Structures are given as C-alpha cells and as structure tokens.
Amino acid sequence: MTNQLQGRKIAILATDGFEEVELTEPREALEEAAAETHLVSPKNGTIKAWNHTKWGGDYEVDVTLDEADHTDYHGLMLPGGVMNPDSLRADTRAVEFATKFLHAGKPIAAICHGPQLLIETKELQGKTMTSYPSIKTDLINAGVNWVDKEVVVDHGLTTSRKPDDIPAFNSKMIEEYREGVHEELAPN
8 A cells, every 4th residue: 555645635533532443543554555644623732532442542633623724635534433423513613624525525534433524514415325333324314325334435435334344444545535536526
C-alpha cells in the first residue's frame, strides 16, 4: 500500500468515546499508504478513546471543527464507538462538516456506529450501506439500502460493521480515497 495516497489529506472526525481500534488501525493504514491524516474534533487538546469495555488512551486533536475547512481534505473518515457518533450527530458543526464532503463528492469511510453522523446530513436516500446492527433501522429510516456485509462501497461511501471488518474496511477505504471525487456521491 506504499505511496498510494501520496499528497492526500484525510480528516478523521471524532470526539470522546470513539472505539480506539476503529481510529488507530485505519489511521495507521492511511499513513502507511502515505496519506496525511488530521484528527478533527469539536474540542481542542485531547480526546479519550473507548477500548471495548473501558476507557482507552488519549489522542491529540490536530484541528478543531471551528478551524477545519473541508476544502483542505481529500476525504473523511468516521470511526465508531457508541458515544462518539452520538455526540457528533448532535453537533451542528460536525453535521455540516460531513455534509460538505457529501456535497463535494469526496470519499467518506465510516465504520460501526460512525454512519450515525451521516444520518443527520439527510443525504443518504438511496445509498447502500452497512453498519453495526443496532443502527440498521436508523439507516433504513434515512432511506438507506442496508446490507449485512463486512464492507460496502457505494460511489465513494465506504462502510463496515465492526472491528473484525477493519482489514476489508481499510483496503476499500484506501481504494476510494485513491480514486478521489465521486460525482455520484453528491446528492442530486
């Protein structure tokens, strides 16, 4: 995967309570592919990970949402965890940030509960996606064709169900970021 993403910048949007492995492993894969990653968060300083059943490590925020500009990035990655996307979906700045990626047709990768933020964009009608099973109904109610597969790609929108799917998620995520803008991802 070396240098596949040379010259690409990827925003990783997260806040306290993200599932640690769903941020660290995809970020490592992106950086191994030569992408520059920025951890973007509503708050400055550090955010705290969740590690399965207990708190995990602290991670330094690179750019706050107030400072982040979607035009600086080639793609967006959304880790899951239960608390993280639930907090982000209630933050209008986070919803607006994600919506701008959709409108620009820029690739987005979301794993586990990460797609919850995308529901709030009201731009998922007709998309085929997967997620952690507990948010299946939410996605269906948002107009998504939900499928139970380890990784699903719909015109630059990459989704996976859980940490076990990370290898497939990473591979497809990198492929979509390498392809770049997908006009079909942008709403009509």
